[in-house]
Amino acid sequence: MFLWFVCCLVVARLISASDERCSKPPQVDNSIFIAMKEEGQISGIYSCIKGYHLVGKGTLFCNAFDEWTVPTATCHLGHCPNPVLSNGKFNYSWPVKVSDKVTFMCNDYYILKGSSWSQCLENHTWAPPFPICKSRDCDPPENPAHGYFKGRNFTSGSNITYYCEEGYRLMGTPDQQCIDGEWNSDLPSCELIQEAPKPTAPTKYGKALLAFQENKDLCKAIQDFIKRLTETGLTMEELKHTLEMKKAELKGKKCCPNIVAKKTGHRDTLKNKFSSWF
Template identity: 65%
Template structure:
């Protein structure tokens, strides 16, 4: 404490002796400011004690406006939180000083996900973020609804094959491989196969269409048309399908 008080008095005395019009610099906790005159200009250099790092401008000078060119810097504790790598090992296990870099390595059967190095920044954070070590082996894959997979080996390099139940078809990748702890593709899905509507019997089809021939009033004809569809248990979708079939038959006859 006596040492820092003496340093503070020396700084104040030097400033006052060199240029009485320059404002006094405040005390820097965990550091000192060394004042000197260079070519008629007052310069202040801030130094931090061991274990602390400087945040801000290291060198200050009194400008023409009789003001210091930048705010007084601070001295912060000079290391980042200890790096932790589960199933791996960083190159340094102890406190890492600001601006220092470390590297990472995973244990056998584990693969590094993320950057293999990181640097301790001024704000005591790691950048890039610390990586993780992930197992090279994949866990059991999921089953899609109405589907299943074949394969019992989930180790790195193994493959599985997906299948769907009857009346369903697979959408996605059928064969997948375990690559560095992850399956090579997203889980596929099993979609219901849409069955085509059954063709409408010709008699029922004709009865529905005759409604337009029997009545010249459009509204009345439409009403009769809908009524006959209901009487014959027909839907508009089935009628559309039958019309398309009829059109295809006529086109085929014209081409033959």
């Protein structure tokens, strides 16, 4: 059955038999062809009759050779396309009519993702969209940058564990489980471990200040020593000589305990002055 109607829109004018320059359009069974002329361009569209739905592109144009472009449209029985569901089954009445509903169910070891039903609408489409049947097993997991996982079984209920390369720390959930075709946590990431900044070398001023702080007691001892030296009225040379004598005396006692060195004159005087120091 093929009907050819010529109509006009507000911006188009009716194509008369004398004005028509294009040949008869190709036939599409169970359809109506509507042609129009607008701004010198002749076009046409196929519309399926009631109980059929359009599959393909239904719009044609008359080219410069006064020929219609080849149509890709066909009109199939049923107001909406037949439902499809891989790895599952459904029940519906054929041919499909407006407002008809279809229900879906998945095979064993598959889980339904989407709506379990759909309805044929006036515009020849199904709503909600058809669901899919997804395996209960999970797809192989991804590896984060600078990371990896351990585990070879991806079936439902199996577990894997994520690790990071040396120098990186794991951010997220390390242990994940396959539940009804989906891993139960988001993919973790591996974050670079930042090294502690190295201390800056102190300046000359800093070194001097540090040395002064570490030797506060030494500085005070030197100040006390110079003060006591001034009070005795002795010079540094005399003190040096006394210290050398004290050192020799200690060595003599260590090696020859029975020999006692005699100290007379100037040496005894120095000893008396510094007796409280030793």
